[in-house]
Amino acid sequence: MIIVVSPEATPDDIDVIVARIEETGRQAHLSVGTERSIIGVIGPDDPSLQDIFESLPHVESVHRVTKPYKLVSREFHPGASVIDVGHGVSIGGPELAVMAGPCSIENEKHMVETAIAVKAAGANILRGGAFKPRSSPYAFRGLGNDGLRHLATASRETGMPVVTELMSVRDIDAVCEHSDIIQIGARNMQNFILLDEVGMAKKPVLLKRALSGQIEEWLLAAEYIMAQGNPHVILCERGIRTFETAYRNTFDVNAIPLVKELSHLPVIADPSHGTGKLSLVTPVAMAGIAAGADGLMIEVHNNPEHALSDGPQSLTYERFASMMRSVAGIASAVERTLPGVWAPAAAR
Ligand code: PEP
Ligand code: MN
Numbered sequence: 001m002i003i004v005v006s007p008e009a010t011p012d013d014i015d016v017i018v019a020r021i022e023e024t025g026r027q028a029h030l031s032v033g034t035e036r037s038i039i040g041v042i043g044p045d046d047p048s049l050q051d052i053f054e055s056l057p058h059v060e061s062v063h064r065v066t067k068p069y070k071l072v073s074r075e076f077h078p079g080a081s082v083i084d085v086g087h088g089v090s091i092g093g094p095e096l097a098v099m100a101g102p103c104s105i106e107n108e109k110h111m112v113e114t115a116i117a118v119k120a121a122g123a124n125i126l127r128g129g130a131f132k133p134r135s136s137p138y139a140f141r142g143l144g145n146d147g148l149r150h151l152a153t154a155s156r157e158t159g160m161p162v163v164t165e166l167m168s169v170r171d172i173d174a175v176c177e178h179s180d181i182i183q184i185g186a187r188n189m190q191n192f193i194l195l196d197e198v199g200m201a202k203k204p205v206l207l208k209r210a211l212s213g214q215i216e217e218w219l220l221a222a223e224y225i226m227a228q229g230n231p232h233v234i235l236c237e238r239g240i241r242t243f244e245t246a247y248r249n250t251f252d253v254n255a256i257p258l259v260k261e262l263s264h265l266p267v268i269a270d271p272s273h274g275t276g277k278l279s280l281v282t283p284v285a286m287a288g289i290a291a292g293a294d295g296l297m298i299e300v301h302n303n304p305e306h307a308l309s310d311g312p313q314s315l316t317y318e319r320f321a322s323m324m325r326s327v328a329g330i331a332s333a334v335e336r337t338l339p340g341v342w343a344p345a346a347a348r
Helices: 011-023 049-054 108-120 145-158 169-178 192-201 215-227 255-262 271-275 278-290 317-333
Strands: 002-005 027-032 037-042 059-063 083-086 089-091 097-101 125-127 162-165 181-184 205-208 233-237 267-269 295-299
Touching: 002 011, 011 027, 011 037, 011 049, 049 059, 097 108, 108 125, 108 145, 108 317, 125 145, 125 295, 145 162, 145 169, 162 169, 169 181, 169 192, 181 192, 192 205, 192 215, 205 215, 215 233, 215 255, 233 255, 255 267, 267 278, 271 278, 271 295, 278 295, 278 317, 295 317
Parallel strands: 097 125, 097 295, 125 162, 162 181, 181 205, 205 233, 233 267, 267 295
Antiparallel strands: 002 037, 002 059, 027 037, 083 089
């Protein structure tokens, strides 16, 4: 249920409404807007509460949220959320976020060189995996804590915020220490204990869609994080499994405008995992931005043939720079700007 508070209500008046909500055994999530404040009532749905809340002083209206997710829904937060990820970068505003870097962190020198190259081409967030979910237990599974340190070094050298995957609660302190955004990978989208923990961590979280994740399941996974008090959630469409085997995954472009309609959270398009094929990355990146994505996640490697993971979908530095030029045209068509060198002079 959502309670719209009258514009003249004071903070004390709002406290009275919140206290009444809590008396019913439900939680109140206050969202203070410039014109109006709204209070989300979280807990079991009981239609009889509508009349009770409507009769309270300074309550303008009460609406039942029909969706199973509440804090994530557009009904609860009509404006788009903009998430500050530090180092002067935010996600969800007019400037697109471009997260780029290798699939896996390989060594310090490689990480710093890649960071410098992707930044020069216009990326504003650095990616790299230290804990890698691999289908085979014999494949390279990441450098772990050493990798996190290399990523932090690359962040310091370039001033870019970093995103890296957290696979286990065991590593949450180390990941929070060295990273600006915690990535929850596709395979962990419904690891509910992990979602609870990152909800308590209060750092921005990039929540990837599961391989067979339905939109509602994905938004409910985001709700887990928000329900623990962490509003800084960014969604990432990274392709789903279908009958098609000509590419690794089927990038679901429909999901982008739909999720933006259903939710106020920013959405990132990941055409690298979404296609698994380097020749498809640029056109699908363009499609993602055209469909309304708030940014991109792109795997970049100077020597994809020798990458320790996901070489076939990794762009070289030159191809990444060329992709940025292609995306720049689409970005301006949808009235967004690309960071760094691609921002029109007036927007810098
Ligand atoms: C990754 O970003 O390298 C990754 C493993 O992503 P996903 O969880 O989408 O497969
Ligand atoms: Mn990868």
